[in-house]
Amino acid sequence: MTVQGDLPYVPMPGRTQAQPEREPTRTRRRRHSKPAWYLPTTVAVDAVGAAVSVYMAFRLGAAPHARSYAVVVAVAWVLVRFSRTRYAWRKLGESDKTDAVLRDWLILIVLLTAVKATIGEAFPLRLTLLGLVACLPATVVCQGLMSRHLTARRRDGRAVSRALVVGEAAAVDGLVSCLARRTDHEFVVVAACPIGEATPDPAVPVAARLDQRAPARLLGDARPVLSAARRLDVDIVVVIPGPDMVGDRLRQLSWAVHEDGRPLVVVPGLTEVAQHRVEVSSVAGLTMLRVAPPVRRGVALLLKAVMDHVGAALLLVLLAPVFAALAIAVRLDSPGPILHHQIRVGQGGRHFRLVKFRTMVANAPQLKNQLAGTNEHDGLMFKIRHDPRITRVGRVLRRFSVDELPQLFNVLQGQMSLVGPRPPLPDEVAKYNEVELRRLSVKPGLTGLWQVSGRSDLSWDETVALDLRYVDNWSPSVDFSILCRTLRAVVEGSGAY
Incomplete structure (x- = not known):
């Protein structure tokens, strides 16, 4: 959340208002700016993808005016994306949000439906919709590739913003620790301005200290903060509100920072809350964040259930030859049953019998106790990269995650969903704390954030964090995004063992 301010520039001591000492903005922009080709590439892919797909649909349907309709739809698609601020420089490449593309696409469908209702049968809506279905992958792929490119640049220290953090020492430590766990964001903390006498972690240099008491004059906070920002050549000031930095004091600091030509970011303290659940409002002059509860009922949940059953049924029919081939391979590879049944814990702590292709020797459960001391996972899950119990065929099945396909029968029975957290074992759940139990909500x-984010290569804390992020922020568009990412994760096979 960015605080805005419109008061005149507040001069620093020894300088006149007409000649404030400001670091050249152009220099700072060059350091943390994104590649110039992001914007034209994004617009071109959106326009060309929509135009080509609609044109091909019209040509295949032998409909007239293919070029005209293709151009009109392409322009409409670009305008919808523009109106939704998808081309804003701050957002380009920032995240691979398939759900945002889907929402834009639905808006375009509504817009074209309204056009058809206005001009009648002259507008071939069916052919247009057919073409628009084909245009979605182009936008999604472009967005994903750009996001990965930007993340790679930031891991190399490019396209980042040098940040100065203002707040209480404990809050500064928490923010820095959270930012250090990820490399897909723009912030690089170079120093802090702690409030009070407490000192943050030694890894964070102290650029200046602010008095716990609110200063009598505006320059009380502005002087040390702006002096540190200029000396350290920072691009952005990050403020963590607290008992000693709130209300007018925070407001006045924002005036000084903005008039110095730097943006100000306020960290409200919420973690793992998706943007679509947060609404910013102003009440009696106070800025408030309204956080919507997680989706647990209603039309969205009904849609998820329908998609689960329909999707599982279709996949079982389409993959029947694959099931037969895998069953023969498992049977010929080693003695024992083709399918492996295991008790797992589902929603609300209910137990169910999970089914999968057998990938281990028949007496694998008995051998687990002998291997207990070789567990390579830091949490409650039992994982060994080179587990001796895994068969030759089983290793291939696990590499591409096809051993999980029989769980489609669990989805049909309503015990599982196509997308959700990993189903844990009862002995794992017995050791859960209150936070970890929320995974069972x-x-x-069959797939989820854990599967598309590294799987067994993730630590236990990372696994729990991903599952809780899904539990709290689930939506149909999130499921759609995970399903799209699953194919790439299966092909790459990273973390599968």
Whole structure:
């Protein structure tokens, strides 16, 4: 959340208002700016993808005016994306949000439906919709590739913003620790201005200190903060509100920072709350964040159930030859049953019998106790990269995650969902704390954030964080995004063992 301010520039001591000492903005922009080709590439892919797909649909349908309709739809698609601020420089490449593309696409469908209702049968809506279905992948792929490119640049220290953090020492430590765990964001903390006498972690240099008491004059906070910002050549000032930095004091600091030509970011303290659940409002002059509760009922949940059953049924029919081939391979590879049944814990702590292709020797459960001391995972899950119990065929099945396909029958029975957290074992759940038990608030899934984010290569804390992020921020568009990412994760096979 960015605080805005419109008061005149507040001069620093020894300088006149007409000649404030400001670091050249152009220099700072060059350091943390994104590649110039992001914007034209994004617009071109959106326009060309929509135009080509609609044109091909019209040509295949032998409909007249293919070029005209293709141009009109392409322009409409670009305008919808523009109106939704998808081309804003701050947002380009920032995240691979398939759900945002889907929402834009639905808006375009509504817009074209309204056009058809206005001009009648002269507008071939069916052919247009057919073309628009084909245009979605182009936008999604472009957005994903750009996001990965930007993340790679930031891991190399490019396209980043040098940040100065203002707040209480404990809050500064928490923010820095959270930012250090990820490399897909723009912030690089170079120093802090702690409030009070407490000192943050030694890894964060102290650029200046602010008095716990609110200063009598505006320059009380502005002088040390702006002096540190200029000396350290920072691009952005990050403020963590607290008992000693709130209300007018925060407001006045924002005036000084903005008049110095730097943006100000306020960290409200919420973690793992998706943007679509947060609404900013102003009441009696106070800025408030309204956080919507997680989706647990209603039309969205009904849609998820329908998609689970329909999707599982279709996949079982389409993959029947694959099931037969895998069953023969498992049977010929080693003695024992083709399918492996295991008790897992589902939504609300209910136990169910999970089914999957057998990938281990028949007596694998008995051998687990002998291997207990070789567990390579830091949490409650039991994982060994080179598990001796895994068969030759089983290793291939696990590499591409096809051993999980029989769980489609669990989805049909309503015990699982296509997308959700990993279904845990009862002995794992017995050791859960209150936070980890929240993973059981939704149905476990055939795929999920854990599967598309590294799987067994993730630590236990990372696994729990991903599952809780899904539990709290689930939506149909999130499921759609995870399903799209699952294919790439299966092909890459990273973390699968």
